[in-house]
Amino acid sequence: MNDWPRPHYFFAVKLPDETKSFLSRWVGGAFPKDWFGRWVHPLDYHITMAFLGNVKENKVKDFSLRMADMLKEETAFPLTLGETGYFGKKDSPRVFWAGVQDSPPLAELQRKIFRLCLDEGFRLDQKPFRPHITLARKGTEHLEPGSVVKPIHHPEGTPHTFFVEQVVLYKTARRESPKYQELVVMPLKK
Template sequence: MLKAHYFFALSLPEETKRYLNDCMEPMRLEGSFKKWVHPEDYHLTLAFLGSAAELVPVMDKVGRLRHPSFPLTLSGFGTFGKSDSPRILWMGVEPSDMLHRLKDLVFGACEEAGFQLDQRPFSPHITVGRKWNEEAPFTQEWLNGYKPPERHTFTATEVVLYQTHMDRLPKYEAIHTIPLQAN
């Protein structure tokens, strides 16, 4: 059996998950990526913990954080990986000082609890697909053909500790929820 992994993320409202799923449908029908993220698994990662023996201290530290809820606006698709064969397709969010502040608070609480976290710069995104699946090389022109039909804004209202279950769909289980303060 695969080891469970854990991460803190912003959950997304159901309306935002439906919007993302609708934006993905043309690409999914085309089969342009090998794997598609289940709509219930859409999230915005703040801190990836990996496997963990003891979660109570980190849940306690993150649970004590105080941060207001805040709006985020989706900004369009992008990719990570090789320019001609990306490994990740994502939907980004417009720059947000509030998001970066929350990420820093969560990240710091996780480090205080003893977790060694990835030090790469924060690149806020929602993963929607994995592994380019076409014979022809990926191009930015191809991706530009799938611009979202309209802007979508949602309110970030909670940080969730998720557990990964690689053997099922959806594969992320919310095991602890920390509400953000209402404005």
Template sequence: MNNQTHFFYAIRIPETTKMNMKEQMDRLKELFPFKRWVHHQDLHITLAFLGAAQQDKLQQAEKNVAEILNGEKPFTLKINKLGIFGMKESPRVFWADTEENHELQDIRKKVFTACERAGFQLETRPFKAHITLARKWSGDQPFQMKWLEKWTELQPETLAFTAKEVVLYQTHLTKTPKYEAISVYPLQT
């Protein structure tokens, strides 16, 4: 296993929302056999994955992100449904998404650009705001999308929260929880 540390920028999810999601995840674990479930303290929305980072590039990214987020305001996000990445019969990632939000798209674009200006080569796939819940399907039978639709029907409300911080996280693969906040960028009210 590669123990090299990685860095990424993300929207921090508030503690109360993490606890609400933990309750939901505990129920989901009974229905969906995934190999690894994310620790609730590690829940976040990734904005830019930097990977392994040279110190000078990381410092430049921190400076750029601080400048570009200066004056940005908090905004509301609503977690509203579940989905998967990977093969439909054996998903690689199980996630919760947020309703479309222009403020989130704008913040992501600014953070992404600030990191590119610092010299990072970032993921080029289109941005899909999501909160990873689990990884690697391990069920005895193939995963079926209709299970997610049924779960969504049972959930009468969305989980709403105010995004108040962008955070630079460092990954510690041998710890639980495994993400450590290195720099915090408050969105000012």
């Protein structure tokens, strides 16, 4: 049986359901749907910490036990949404995302997760960590250049803050929606 495309695996910060709902409502009210070709299902919102790619599931599930041991010593921390942005050309962005405000605890957590994955022998992308939540892909000709960058806030103008309390090992299921399956949930210390 041909299982192409093969699933990919990654470790990510799990967003609380309340944050996913808020972000989905906010994006729906702030941006026209026809600006991007593919919008991410709100249940798939996350912040990737280490993308493992196409690896053997049993290897990564076994490794996640080591990851969980490390993470149970890490303390949960607050994180605040920042503004939207994009990757790619200004007139044709390929990824539209929600950013977060600068967070030394998030950067340190990512560094530890990344290091443990490297120590285990996983090949990881060496680009600098740019924490973001992917919202959509494939900008269209309807897109107004430069208008995709907006601060994210509640109607009264206050920022949205949530607690980072869990890291999850996700598996992609590309033909499904939502397309990310939680394999292992690893709590941080509260």
